[in-house]
Amino acid sequence: MKSRQILAVPAFLWFGLFVLVPLLIVVVISFSTRGTYGGIEWNWTLENYHNAFSWTYLGILFSSLILAVFTTASCAVLGILMSWAMSTAPSKNRHFYVSAVVLPFLTNLVIRIYALRVFVGYRGPLQATLNFLHIPFDPFVLSQNKFLVLYGMVTTYLPFMVLPLYGAFEKFDFSLVEAAQDLGAGPWKILFSVILPNLKKALLSGVLLVFIPSLGEYVIPDLLGGAKNMLYGNLITEQFLKARHWPLGSALSVLMLCLLLGVTFLYYRGLGAKNVE
Amino acid sequence: MLEILNIGKSFSRQTALKSVNLSIAEGEFFSLLGPSGCGKTTLMRIIAGLESATEGRILLNGERIEHLQAAERPFNMVFQKYSLFPHMTVGQNIAYGLNLKKLSKDEIEGRVAEILSLFEMSDFRQRMPETLSGGQAQRVAIARALVNRPKVLLLDEPLSALDQKLREHMQKELRTLQQKLGLTFIYVTHDQEEALIMSDRIGIMNKGELVQVSSPREIYENPETIFASQFLGATSLLQGELVEISQDLATVRLSDGSLVRGKFNIPSDQIRLGMSLDTYVRKAMVFNRLESQVFGIRDK
Amino acid sequence: MSSERTRPKAPRLASMMFWIMLILLYLPILVMLVGSLLEDKDGSLQWTFKWFLEVIHDENLMDALKNSLFVGFVSSLLSTILGTASAVALYRTTSRMYWMMEGLSMISLIFPEIVFALSLLSWFFVLKLELGLQTVIIAHVSFSLSYVLMTVNSRLVTLDPSLEDAARDLGAGEWTILKTIILPLLRPAILGGFILSFLLSFDDFLITYFVNGVGQDTLPVKLYTAMKMGVSPKLNALSSLMFLMTFSVLIFFFRSGSFRILFEEGSSKVRSDEREQTNNLL
Structure with missing residues (x-):
């Protein structure tokens, strides 16, 4: 063992103390009782x-699951198409394209959601256009609805899908596409029979990277969905910050974590079984 | 001066080196020759102290040194890809080892200047490594090792990244330098021609074993194993029948009736006329003596 | 790298989709930026800096900005130190520690943010730590640490292992190698990790929302509370300012290539192939 491995100890302690232990604490709290004024009684x-x-x-x-599945599926479809287009663009442009997709992701989520609200909100460009075209609409439904939540989720999580796929495309041997073209396959046939099988790993990790955070998303549905469209993340947050029922909030979180772990586990088992074939 | 006794190394399951024995004299240019994966680099790294052997001893002038760290051994190494520190100038690269030895400023200054002028690189002192050509980087790498005045200089395929012409030039330069300084060189290469031209002695390695240690001429003319002869350029394997022996030459009749004559290396008590032989033919590469050479080696 | 010469173009639909998504990503932001520069005077729109001035003169917001900068600086400094030390400690070791660290940083990267936030809140409650900027800093270090690890690691694996051998051969010990060779070569990556964790901290809303103390809001929290009330030109200006701050830093670093390693998985892959080759050579 090299002596410099000592340097890893602080980070270990930090992760242990502020990532692992807190998770365990949540599990413990989920078995406790709510105090009269919102605290925890053991x-x-x-x-x-x-x-x-x-x-x-x-x-x-x-309904959170449904939204997560829709988000993931939309991201997958869009991500495949986008990374395909990006990786076959002239090589001097590719870096710019990747940056263009990633940059918004690194800026503030609340700001992006805010911008979206401006866009669809009262006197925003969308409503102005609809007015101009004399298309009737309900301004409240327009500025807060399920579709908007989905849209917010997809644009937020898209980079998680595009990045691994793009990385895989960069390593993909495009002469296979030429070979398939030579044999007379059309572009969609090529996508499904030549490209996707080679991108399987990246696609699957992209799916997990989108699915896991989107199941517990709070900010987007909270700001774009309105009160009618309650989702799991909002439910949990409410237990912690408003109802001050931490034990119930913890139990809900543990449930969600178990679900996520289960999905991931089954997912990888299914994957393993497929790879054996 | 340097003795390697029963050095062996095995990783979890595979064996990289099988009890290698070797003794290298002071001022000798010794080459370790073999294909990639034969263990020559591992052996050199063990000598340098960058890796530890799982068994065996290394003696320097009779003293055991195998327990010493690389830093404590009076050897220095020239790496395959030069491994110049990219964030330091040529001068800083060369002074790196001296600084660690805590020599006085004047002493360091003097030694760096001296070695740079020896390599005719004085003008390059402030340059960054990335601005150097392959040949220049190679000289700096050698200078960085030599400035520490090692007892042995270890060179790990130092010329493999250079183009043919520059390589030939550097081969001569290295050999001249070694003779001028009277320093012991251990040189790892997979290029048989390079080894034959430069070395005092060559050790041929295969699959972790040292199969033959001799002078270049000896190794070229009398390879002891099929592997050695093949590695030294024998290409055609012909089967034939031994029809005549005179002194050290044997005549073999091949299946199509043609006769081939050449050296052979089968012990005389095992040899008899009419025996079937594996015969290797090769074109002469160096020494410009024979157009082709035939020697039979009976399969072990 | 697959051959540059032959990459048959993707069908037009794919590139159309790419551009549509880009427009959808950027158009709302553009509208927001323009909106922050417009004033409605008796029904006609006029260009103005009024909203920006209002933001700058709002002491509440400036306090929040100070909080954001303070938290961002301290937390990214901490996570850069911790992350760099750990990356340097564990690279090229195949020990169990390496995989444990990978696992831990994976957990903190992939766990739903909300669980991350509420678990920290619960833990602080159990520890009886008073909520405030200190708890926000702890939380931010916890999530940005893995990003620093990732950034520094992806540079580390591209370092030529023989540089270390060369230094060792010239007489350097482990710590000297670290100080004179590895850390100087890692400097761009360390800086990249620092900037990245600063941005993550500066932009974080949810986790801060959970663990900050009363009256110690950061800018994103202020923005969130304000926008619950609705949309206004002043909020446009605040959002635009925050967006432009982050965006300009990002553009600068993307151009300098500091983050490139993060997004080009290829580089680390190539190195590990090379390592396999050298291992085979031994």
Whole structure:
């Protein structure tokens, strides 16, 4: 063992103390009781889980799942097309394209959502255009709806899909495409039979990278969805910051984590089985 | 001066070196020759102290040094890709080892200037490595090692990145330098011609074993194994029947009836007329003596 | 790298999709920027800097800006030190520690932000740590640490291992090699990691929202609370200012190529192939 490995100790401690332990704490709290004024009392109970499995909450979880699946699927379709276009662009432009896709992701999410609200909001360009074209609309529905949430999610998480796919495209041997063209395959046939099988790994990791954070997303549905479209992230946040029912919030979080771990596990097992074929 | 006794190295499952024994004399230009993966670089790195052997001993003038760190051994190494520190000037690169030895400023200054003028590189002192040509970078790399006045200079395929012409030039330069300084060189290469031209002695390595150690002429004319002869350029393998022996030449009749004559290396007590032989033919590469050379080696 | 010569173009639909998405990504931001420069005077729109001046003269916002800068600076300094030390400590080791570190940083990268936020809040509560800028700093270090690790690591794997051998051969010990060879060569990556974690901290909303103390809002939190009330030209100006700050830093660093390594997986792959080759040579 090299002596400089000592230098890793502080980071280890930090990760342990402020990433691992907090996660365990959440699990512990999920078995505790809510205090009268919102604190935690260390009386062990399963009641929080009992509550967490109520139909209302499961319904919210379900609509969050649907949204996450839609987000992931849209990102996958868009990501494949975009990274395909990017990687076959002239090589001097490619770096610029990658930056263009990644840059917004590194700027503030709240600002981007805000910009979107300006865009669809009262007297914003979208409403102005609709007015101009004499298309009737409900301004409240227009500025807060499910589609807008989906749109916000997709534009936010797209880089997580594009980056791994683009990386894989860069390593992809494009002479295979030429060979397929030579054999008479059209572009979509080539995509499905030649390109995608070689991009499988990147696509699958992109899917996870989009799916996992989008299941618990809070800011986007909160700002674009309105009160009617409650999602799991908002539910959890509400338990912590408004209802001050931390044990229930913890139980809901643990449930979501278990779901995510389960999905990831099944996903990789399915993957492993497929690779054996 | 340098003795390597039973040095062996094995990784978790595979063996990289099988008890190598070697003794190198002071002022000798010794080459380790072999194909990639034969263990020659591992052996050199063990000598340098950059890797540890799993068994065996290394003696320098009779003293054991295998437990010493690379920094504590009076050897210095020239790396395949030069490995000049890209963030330091040529001068800083050369002074690096001297600074670590905590020599006085004047002493360092004097030695760096001296070595730079020896390599006719004095004007390059303030240059960054990335601005140097391959040949220049190579000289700096050698200067950086030599300025520490090592007892042995280890060179790991130092010329492999240069083009043919420059390589030939540097081969001569290196050989001249070595003779001028009277320094011991251990030189790793996979280029048989390079080894034959430059070395006092050559050790041929294959699959972690040292298969033959002799002078270039000896190794060229009397390779002891099929591997050595093939590695030294024998290309055609012909089967034939031994029909005549005179002194050290054998005549072999090949299957199409033609006769080939050449050296052979089968012990005389095992040889008899009419035996079937594997015969290797090669074109002469160096020494310009024979157009072709035939020697039979019976398969072991 | 696959051959540069032959890359048959993607179908037109793919490149159309690419441009449409780019427009969709940037158009709202553009509208916001323009909106921040317009004033409605009796029904006609006029160019103005009024909103920007209002933002600059708003002491509340300037306090939030100070908080944001302070948190950003301290947290990225900490995570740069921790991350660089750890990356340097563990590279080219195949020890269990290396994989544990990979696992831990993966966890902190991939976990839903909300779980990250509430778990830290709970932990601070259990520790009885008073919420305030100090807890925000701790939280920011925790999520930016893995980004620093990633940035520094991707540079480390491109370093020629024989440089270290050369230094060792010339008499340097582990620590000297670190000081004289590795750290100087890592400088651009360390700086990149610092800037990246500063930006992440400066732009973070959700985690800050959970763990900050009363009256110690950072800019994004202020913005969030304000926009709950609705859209206004002054908010446009604030958002535009924040966006431009981040964006200009990013453009600068993208141009200098400091982040490039992050997004070009290829580079690290090439190196590991090369390493395999050298291992085979031994």
